[in-house]
Amino acid sequence: MGESVIQTALCPSGRASEVDPPPLHAPPPARAHFTPLLKSTFLMLDAFSRAATAADASGSFVGGSQLADLKAFVAAGNKRLDAVKAISTSASCIVTDSVAGMICENPGLTSPGGNCYSNRRMAACLRDGEIVLRYVAYALLAGDGSVLQDRCLNGLKETYAALGVPTGSMARAVAIMKACAVAHINGTNGDRGPQTTNNTITLGTTAKGDCSALTSEAASYFDAVSSSIS
Template structure:
């Protein structure tokens, strides 16, 4: 659910109009829409470069992952790892446009710990991988303002995987 929808539903649940503070928050959110779209376009258009940088950094931190018997040792396993990078990056863009963590939480985090555990993927590696993805993605953004729009959603994923 988007930030806008959530605000409207809360007011309607209380059978009231949006108050002044809510309207100001909505104004600020709507005024940031062009910046949000710019961030999303940058992340989308630079996806391959972001994933390449992030995976290189991850495999420097955890070289055993690409070594014999590692979770990303073969071309198939490595492709799956890179696919997950793209998947998380895309989910984060959904949250950026919504202005809410709900898209990444509902689609990308519910049950993820169990899934990775069942596949034998170390969760610390997933935390490190999203941190690498965050670093690579934020490096592509042009301003501190753009970084502030994207960073909380990367941090949310990292924190949830680290629990």
């Protein structure tokens, strides 16, 4: 049964068996090019190992301006860790809000025939949102987008195309996630009006810091997700 369905799909005319067998001396069919899998750990870099890898390509020492950049990375390290923590601890909130926002703008998604219709598909959508956010959190921690690119985005567009996932909607959810995550990093995610915004950050005498470099870095990772799937 299954076989006949496949045959019909592959050969609509139903004449699969009438095709002549290849002659005995025919050259072997061209094989798909086999690319060996690299160990994935080698493809994940952080700010430090990227500097070392770049220097190794030219056989030079890591020094001067590259070291100055890395020192700046270390100096702002606690801010970075706070940003990763802000995203990680509010992950399910960020994901749920962004998927809910996507559906609010396009209620057809949860109607019969929509791509989030049925709890199974809705759950898959939430799960994908969480995966994307998790890899963005990794990239932000590493200070380098390679982990996101290699372990999450590589082939994602093709997978979504094969599964029929509307990438426009997904990109919209990612855009909302970006706004949410940036607000969480800046501590401007309060929901009770302007008087109480920053309440998570300005408790006590802690002043609000400048996180613009980190928020723009995080935003660039979300943008990379959007552009790679659309």
